Amino acid sequence: MSQSWVGTSLPLKENVRLVAGRGRFIDDLGRPGMLHAAMLRSPHAHARILCIDIERAAALPGVTAVLTGADAARLSGPIRPLIPTTAAVPDYCLAVDRVRYVGEPVAAVAAVDRAVAEDALELIRVEYDPLPAVVDPEEALKPGAPLLYPELGTNVVWHDTLSYGDVDGAMARAHGVLRERFTIQRYASTPLETFGAMAAYDPGTDAFEFWTNDQRPGLTISILAASLGVPQSRIRLSCPDIGGAFGNKRRPAYLLICALLARMSGRPVKWIEDRIENLTALMHACNGVMDVELAYGADGTLLALSVRDISDEGKNLLTPTQHNLIKLGNIANGYRIPAIRYEAWSVLTTKCPSGANRGIGKPFMCFAVERSMAMLARKLGLDPAELRLRNYVTAAEMPYTTPPGAQYDSGDYPATLRLALERFGYAGWRVEQSRARQEGRLLGIGIATSIEPAGTNLASYELITGRRTVSGSAEAAMVRMEPDGNVRVAIGDPASGQGYETVIAQIVADELGLTPEAVAVARGFDSATTPWLYLSGNYSNKFSVTDVGAIVGAARRVADKLRRLAAHRLEIDPADLELRGGAAVVRGAPDRLVTFAELARTAYADVLGLPSGEEPGLEARHAYQNPLAAPVDADRRVRSQLVFSNAAHCCLVEVHPRTGVVTILKYLVVHDCGRELNPLIVEGMVHGSTVHGIGAALLEEFRYDEQGQLLTSTFMDYLKPTATDMPTIEVERLEHPSPFTPLGAKGVGEGGAIPGPAAVANAVEDALAPFGVTIRELPITPERVWRWIAPDQGSPKRRPAVAPGS
């Protein structure tokens, strides 16, 4: 291999079009005769639908089709859930006889333009019989709580206790047990581009075509086909450029609504979610409650962890329990904890469906563990860094398997924290903090460290269903050298900002001895041309774990064939050839070569020149399954996720004692995601994910009232981080390659979203130490801070000084 492109900070190919506004996003697409859809949504959190009158809407000039829940139930089948409920509760694309959250779609209109479609919505009359809302997940658990699905007899989708090791014994023998309760709010990554879809129906072939920014096309196609009652071969789905996704962009119901409207009207139908619909009804990370019991020895050694975790799913029938399962897989964080118990509830409430959101469950799990570590350090009079260093899984122990079965593959967790402390200037800031306190200034230092898994093994759902229906972690790709010697690549994972067109070109360039300019990576996804699997999609940090394997595997098949064709031409052994500079070159005889253009011409055009038995063409497909994915074992242990990056965050804040405003003065991340395929992309994701974590810590909350009305449904009241609020995130890196991924890379997409909330909370609590504040909830708004310190509105100088390290 002449040059390694992998590992270089190659500027991104796709940026050249994006910076000029030449991306092609879903709302930039259109079709001749296309109609625009709009959806009527429930104003109630919970109500029976008594009747829907669409007559006036249907009669409005410009309206072509109106669809109600009753129509949907007649024209399509229910949406197939990933986790079957105990009794069948058919979930159609529109509410049929009952609404279960504010914003649930009850009817849809297709019209000549969006404005006319919205006019028509105003003419639809729906009579509701309101039912009691159930907003608090703990209330939803209680007997007598209002039931979303009376036929289930409960709001609980899953409740179980998983126990690994002698938790009770460890608790009994422990020097002490820290007992704390933490909650997390609902929030979401809210990609700047909202969700959208366009559907067309061809009555001649009874086939549907979809264009959408859905980030999990493989799974979505199977759901669409089942609900529409057509074979999957008659569904074509493509994804254009996707304007951010972060897990949020998945809602097969919306694609079904477009499909049904398209079939009714005989014209293509496009629907673009507006921001209020996005915030109200697409997807929130689960809010929840976690009770933590952490047993420790006198020196701070962790002995056992018992967690009781309630995940509020809202009306999520598609993917409930997802947050629970992922928390279980990451419960130990980076620590050696010999005994672990996890009691989980996945509970339905009358709120927006929960779903995947950058980190799924891990930000809350990390918040609970890292907040507990900060409290334990204070209790033991230890520096919080020292307590962590005493408990990390060490580099020498890798690969290390946690009690629930997660395997930490590589990394040096103590070194990561030590480097962070050094680069942050931890010791110096402790001195500065003491000095500032003397002046009445509230400075705080927060540390949080995390693991960041990559790749999901769907077999872990067997823990819930008791049987295996889906499993593994895999992706598929195609590499094709075109007849002119240039290369085209397609993969079943549509990028949503991860720079695939560049990093994949780097990988393939290395495998084939080309430059990245010679490798064109297809934008997005097209089920008719892209190789794909049920598991295909842009989720779960899976690029390094599966996608790279698929790309490398396909590229190596093409490389092998190039060597065979060249060997035939030069009459030597293929093993004596290397691929470099766009040619197959004889080792040790650089002037003996055949260019790829010549080989490609043979492969496609002069096929009589091929060696006997060799197929024409230079195209290969490869589906790669990461070998770490395995079924659940007899002790209910499973690798629910596959390889683990890690990070240490250090945060310096100042809290204004009168307004409660938290200002981040300094934020440093040291992270290790194994081999960095393109450090420019990696660093950008660390910045962005960290700011997601800070947003969750300080700003973002979907707040509901007792009637289940969402109070934060615009960007005026659901606050996102802005350039003026955020610090410059400083990033340092370590590189411990994974032995279990094809190029040693690990996940980096979720990154800072996982420890960010804990790091900020630890810093604020440290700043508020003179007030004795304990932070158990987020976000840390000025109002909350003010209430915490309100009883002591005077100067904190009057409070006893607190020792550094608290």
Place this chain on the structure above:
Amino acid sequence: MIPPAERLTVRLTVNGRVVEREIAARRSLADFLREDLGLTGTHVGCEHGVCGACTVLLDGRSARSCLLFAVQLDGATVTTIEGLTPRDGLSPLQQAFCDMHAMQCGFCTPGMIVATTELLENNPAPSEGEIREALGGNLCMCTGYVNIVRAVVQATAASPGTAREMS
């Protein structure tokens, strides 16, 4: 009051070209640019004036095209990302965004370029604080703003005589 669906004729200049169209009174400038003129580089992210993705220059000043009706703009001059992009290649500011990897999904980027263009016209050598302030009305969900600020700093440093220390 004009009925929302009533159509009015307006004449305005978009990216240097005079455009005369009959437009529904309720059509936003963003929809007019995207749907009627095919200028899809202007993105719509919130439709309530917070996210800044739809930012254009209106008579040289940044404006939210989702909060303006196209029919308000008779006689106005509008510049979109397409109008800020050279026929060949990229502007120095766009090049700086590429060099510093100041975007990920790219959905906010046109609005960022437009907002920064206004900033640099008024203040060719802004401090980091001034850059952050000027971009405070443009949300980016991907980058955490770090590389965007770096790109603007680089763009200003690239113009001779305008380099200034970051605050």
